[in-house]
Amino acid sequence: MRIILVGCGKIGVALLSVLVAEGHDVVAMDSRSDLLETMNDRYDVMCVSGSGADCEALLEAGVEKTDLLIAVTGSDELNMLICYLARRQGAKHTIARIRNPQYNDKSLGFLREQLGLSMPINPEFLTAQEIHHILKLPAASKVETFSRRNFEMVEIRLKEDSPFVGHKLEDLRGRFKAMFLVCAVQRGNEVVIPRGDYVLEIGDRIGITADRVELWKLFKTIGLAKKQARNVLLLGGSRIAFYLSKLLLNSGSNVKLIDTDKATLHKFSDVYPAIETELGDGTHPEVLQEARLQDQDAFVCLTGMDEENILAAYYARAQHVGQVIAKVNIDEMAKMAAQMGLENVVSPKAVVVSVVLRYVRALQSSMGSSSIENLYQLMDGKAEALEFIVSNEAAYTGIPLKDLRLKKNILIAGLLRDRKAIIPAGNDMILPGDRVVVIAGQQRLNTLADILL
Amino acid sequence: MNRKMVFFLIGRILLLEGCLLLLPLAVSLYYWDGGQLPFLSTAVLCVGLGMLLCKLCRTDDQVIYAKEGFFITALAWLCASALGALPFVISGEIPSFVDAFFETVSGFTTTGASILDDVEAMSRSMLFWRSFTHWIGGMGMLVLMVAVMPNLSGQTIHILRAEMPGPTMGKLSPRLRDTAKILYLLYIAMTALELALLVVGGMPLFDSAIHTFGTAGTGGFGMKTTSLADYTPYQQWVIAVFMMLFGVNFNLYFLLVIRRFRSAFRSEELWTYLVIIFLATALISVNITPQIGNTAEGIRAAYFQVTSISSTTGFSTVNFDEWPAVSRMILVLLMFIGACAGSTAGGLKVSRVVLMFKTIRREIRHLLYPRSVTSVRFEGKPVDNATLISVGTYFSLYIGLFAAFWFIVSFQPGFDGVSNFTAVAACYNNIGPGLNLVGPAASYSGYGPFFKFVLSIAMLFGRLEIYPMLISLSPSTWLRK
Known part of the structure; x- marks a missing residue:
């Protein structure tokens, strides 16, 4: 597929490296030519220097023949404008990063329709969602x-x-x-x-x-069935915290927020009257003690500094807080944190990459007899879980699974039929209309037919 | 440095050369002119060595950086030239290895300088190989490797950048491999067009192929001592026009193919190049017509020689060494300017010259109005200072090396200053013939073996735009533990 990527910031580069590795024809655009030069050296991409809102530059990047344009510059408004221009000039699909909460409420649907946007991505909201999932289990x-x-x-x-x-x-x-x-x-x-x-x-x-x-x-039997975290302490009033507070409050948890900035705390309590706030520096143990860290079910570190998040999380773990989650942006830091024993490290970058990848893969597979409905990267991206919808008869339908000749490192992990999930055994078969969950290690699947030898 | 990957890629290049040698082998089988054994044995040697290197140096660590890129480029060209010289030596048609090396380097670098006093005595397959090296070297053998060999990782940009002429390298498509393919397809299409036009004009097929290869690579090896003097005006015009066309940036042809005519014809470098050719042709025509006596012939001779020199090809239809001093001086100036970046030609490149003049203008304005801030614009865009500095540095290095080569070559007894100057200029800028003792009617056979070797190195410096050779020859690259 031909993909144009506008904006070579942190997320842009992460996307670039994955998309190139997936074998797409990628054109990178940025107004900073020094950034582009490094991209050109490191990845096999074409680089076009210029703002994405410049029609000439978009044409030079081949916008009229592109399948997908991804706008991840630093500004929401610019991203939206770029996607609008690209749509008007012939790009088939567009993805824009829109992170400001004011665009992410009711107006988002309207914006999306008016701009012809295929998918808005909001890294902070997606990250908040992921954290919320973890807190639930x-x-x-x-x-x-x-x-x-x-x-x-x-x-x-x-x-x-x-x-x-x-x-x-x-x-x-x-x-x-x-x-x-x-x-x-x-x-x-x-x-x-x-x-x-x-x-x-x-x-x-x-x-x-x-x-x-x-x-x-199962979790009950093995003694892991802890209840959903009721009391959650958040450190840092970032955008992720903003979205996460909403999710947590809606599901009935108590949320307490620590931040060094009074104005930020005011903003939070304006929007969420139920939130408890505490002014102070979360890296100081006294502040955390005062917020009764040891009584909390979960502690989530969301400041802008990776180091602060890791250290605070480490301290909380030593205090035996049930669940500790740290947001870490830099890959190397995340690895280090994992080595230090922090299990729950969340990276907005990884979340965005996985969402975009899912979309791109689905786009690519939309022509076949099965389409990708969901795609998750597991184990730091070393394996993938995919959900396919089987729309019509194919080489793999109606055959008992034990007779299917599958590739190495492929597992059919679940069949979803009539709203019921089946853990497949040898005699089960894939039927048209099923949803199939496949786990794949070290290979790329575009259609369900790819699982066969 | 990732030595394994360097030698792995060299192995790939040798494999490629082995395959390319099959073409002259086929020619020698057709004419049965004694070239069969030399070509076959060299091809086998290339493939054998290539496979050995690929096998020994297979590595999982395929990452290469700019340094490896420069190194691979220089080494690939040296190895390919050394092996490509073997058929001449084995067949005995050029018995001395240094001579054969000079001839092959001159071929691959599209110089067209020859040590042969009697070209007509060469067998057909050897003539074919000599000219075919022009065609390979014109667009670049590493570009060809990227285009045809699968499974090369993403960092090959470093290799291509070291090989492609010009101050910056633009990609035509997102993937390097596709870019290389597009370049070669354009190259093949234009070659085929010229070949067809020459054959239609009555030139024998073999002669047409030889001259088309020489034109396409902007090389200049012919098959007659008199170069193109004995061919018809139509054939000379076709070749002259194509020499000019092959001196144009290939990206522009791509823009034409994808129907973006306006951006193609807006190129500042293209217009400058065309204006230079037009002015030079006009001046020389006026200057030489009294000597030739016929205006039409004067214009043809002037246009042919001007496109030949400025595209750094080196064909000739007349012995321009006998022209008046003004005309000869214009040709020497054209030697240094060269043609457009991104073409198959050599020299400084028009874009660099334009940028230099613009920088000079800005500098002077800055002296007059010290508070003024002016940006240099080229191709409709402001040029950043880093590019301007690199152009200036390139020019200084270019002049410095030129002086060094001239100095070394001046030790050759029996050659005068003009001959040495133009010999170095013609080799360094990949043109071919110079003036006086190395003029179009003479050859480089008078130089001693050492000087021939030095001139060969000068050609490589010129074709690869200095840096790859300079980096590879600097001791710090080698002495690293």
Whole structure:
């Protein structure tokens, strides 16, 4: 696909590297030519220097033949204008980053329609959503939902006392009397799609897929069924905090916010009367003590500084707070934080990349007999979970799964039929109209047919 | 430095050269002129060495940076020239290796300077290979490698940048591989067009191929001692026009193909190039017509020689060494200017010259009005200072190296200053013939082996635009532990 990417900031570069690796023809645009020069050296892309709102520059980038334009410059208004111009000049689809809350309420639908925008992305809101997911299921470090939330995939890390440790996968289901599937395991830096005789060890990060009810049953059995966090302490009144507060308050949690800036706190309490606020520097232990850190169910660090977030999260973990989440923007920092033992690190950049990737893949697959409905990156992007809708008969329909010749590192993790989830066994088959959840390690699937050898 | 990857890519280049050698092999099989064994053995050697290098240096770490890019470019051209010289040596038609090396480098760098006193004595397949090297070297063998070899990682931009002439490199499509393919398709299409026009004009197919290769790469190897003097006016006009066309930036042709005529014809560099050719032709026509006696012939001779020199080809229809001093001086100036960036030609490139003059104008204005702030504009856009500085630096280096080469070559006994000056200018700018003892009617055979080698290196410096060779020859690149 031909893709134009306007804006080579942090998110722009992250998107660029993924899109190029996916094999798309990418044209990068930015008004800063020094940024473009580095891009040109590092990635196989064409660079056009100029503002995306400059029609001439857009034409030079080949906008009339482009399939998708992604505008991720620093300004919402500019992004919207770029997408509008690009649509008018023939771009088939457009994605704009729109992060200001004032555009992200009721006016968004109107804007979207008027601008011909295919998808607005709001990194802060998406990140808030991801954090909210995790807070709802405190034992997991990552929660993704398929098929309108009937089917879930969670990532958990096995601690010393986990009842999973030392067992073969094929024995687990009988042992815990729940229908679930361990679909991916990360051990060290390796990610594998495990077979039945795989034995789990301490420290493994595993992905589990199951129906929502079954998953809850499983978590109860293994003692991970902690309730949704009721008391949440937020550090830093950033945009993510703004969206997260809304999500949390709507689901009935108590939210307390610490920030150094009085005006920010005022703004929050203006919008959300139920929020508790505290003025102070969250990196000072006294301030956290005063906010009764030890009594909280969850602590979320959302300041603009990665270092502050990591340190505060580390301190909170030492105080045995149930769940600690840190927002970290820089990849290297996130890796370091994970090594230090912080399990829940959330990066807006990674969230955006995964959303855009899902959209691009879906766009690409929209021609085939199956289309991608959902795509999630698992285990730091080393594996992917995809949800396909099977619209008509194909080579893989109507054949028992045990007779399908699948590629290596492919697992059919779930069949969703008539609003019910099936953990597939050998005799199940894929039928037209099904939704199929597939886990793929180290390969790219565009259509469901790609799973066959 | 990622040595494994460097040698892996060199291996790929040798594989490619082995394949390209099959073409002259086919010619020699057709004419059965004794070139079969030399070409076959060289091709086998190239493929063998290439496979060995690719096998030994296969590595997972495929990342290369600018430094490797320069290094690969210089080394690839040296290796390809050294191996490409072997058929001449094995067949005995150019027995000395240094001579054969000079001839091959002159071919690949599209210089067209020859050490052969009697071109007609060469066998057909050798003539074909000699001219075919022009065609390969014109657009660049690394560009060809990127176009045809699959599985090259993204960083190949460093290689192409080192090989493509001109101050900046523009991509025609998002992917480098597609860009390289587009360039070669344009190149092949224009080559085919010229070949067809020459054959229609009554030139034998073999002669047409030789001259088309020479024109396309802006090289200048012919098949007669008199170059193109014995061909008809129509054939001379076709070649003259195509020499001019191959001196134009290929990006402009791409713009024409995708029907963006306005941006193609707005190119400042193109117009400057055309104006230079027009002015030079007019001046020389006026200057030489009394000597030739016929206005039409005077204009043709002037236009042919002007396009030949300014596109750095080096064909000739008359012995311009016998022209009046003013005309010869104009030709020497044209040698240095060269043609457009992004073409197959050599020299300083019109865009650099334009930028330099604009910088000079700005500097003078700045002296007169010290508080003024003026930006230099080129192709309708302001040029940043970094580019201007790099153009200035390139020019200083260019002049410095030119002086160094001239100094070294002046040690050759029996050659006068003008001959040495124009010999270095013609090699360094990839033109071919100079004046006096190296004029169009003479050859470079009078130079000693050492000086031939120095001139070969000068050609490589000129074709690769100095930096790749300079970096590869600097001890710090080699002595790193």
